Amino acid sequence: MLASAADTTKDGDISFEEFCAFEALLCSPDALYLTAFEMFDRNASDSITCDEFEAVIRHSEPLHHMDFDFNSDFIKKYFGADKKRSINYYAFTQLLHDFYEEQGIQAFKRYDKKGDGAITSMDFQHIMTTVKKHLLTDFVRDNLIAVSGGGASGHKVTFPYYAAFNSLLAKMELIKRVYLSQARGNLDLEMTKEEFLQATQSYAQITPYEVEILFHLSELAHPGKKTLALKDIILIDPERLKRVSYVERLINVKAVASKEDRGFGTA
Known part of the structure; x- marks a missing residue:
């Protein structure tokens, strides 16, 4: 899945130019979010649909334990009532930030059988x-x-x-x-x-x-x-x-200050 972030043309191959661009991306202050965005943007459209978001997020560990309602009002607020609206990078970062909090709320409701809170x-x-x-x-x-x-x-x-x-x-x-x-x-x-x-x-x-x-x-x-x-x-x-983030649960990549800082186990 991580390789798809480097494959910006989504043709199944990573060119040398794409590899260099990915290396530069990892030096960005928001490298983790940028990498996640590339992983979710499966057709290189610079935007993410609800279907793309659902397809990728279902691979994250929390959803292996407890399902998520992708027809909820929370999802519709981001993608529209018909879930046909695409979102840009900045909207995506907020969605990713809020998603696991929403999943926690849905999990509580699932066990609150009587609806009494x-x-x-x-x-x-x-x-x-x-x-x-x-x-x-x-x-x-x-x-x-x-x-x-x-x-x-x-x-x-x-x-x-x-x-x-x-x-x-x-x-x-x-x-x-x-x-x-x-x-x-x-x-x-x-x-x-x-x-x-x-x-x-x-x-x-x-x-x-x-x-x-x-x-x-x-x-x-x-x-x-x-x-x-x-x-x-x-x-x-x-x-x-200290540095646990929502993005790091999706990808295991460590951003570095410069290309020279790269080593085994870092990207």
């Missing part, structure tokens, strides 16, 4: 370890049932909790930034929930519900101790996940 902890765990597993560290994965209150009889995970949980994991770099701004070099600083909430007042993106979940996760690492330290943040968002 709640699912079981086991269903929550299943969604998180399939559709959303790119957001999970080993620590978070091992504590999904505990953090969602699965030990309590009849406990349900509500949609607000589900949304806040996923939103928290997606913005852990911002969480780390807030902590470091307060630590001022003291990386052993332990913050209380009240102190951290106060520090987030300048960041409207972080909600009190997300902070509540953050401290619950943190306490699972040291039961009875209701503080947050850098080591807790790392457990939830380790270094290896």
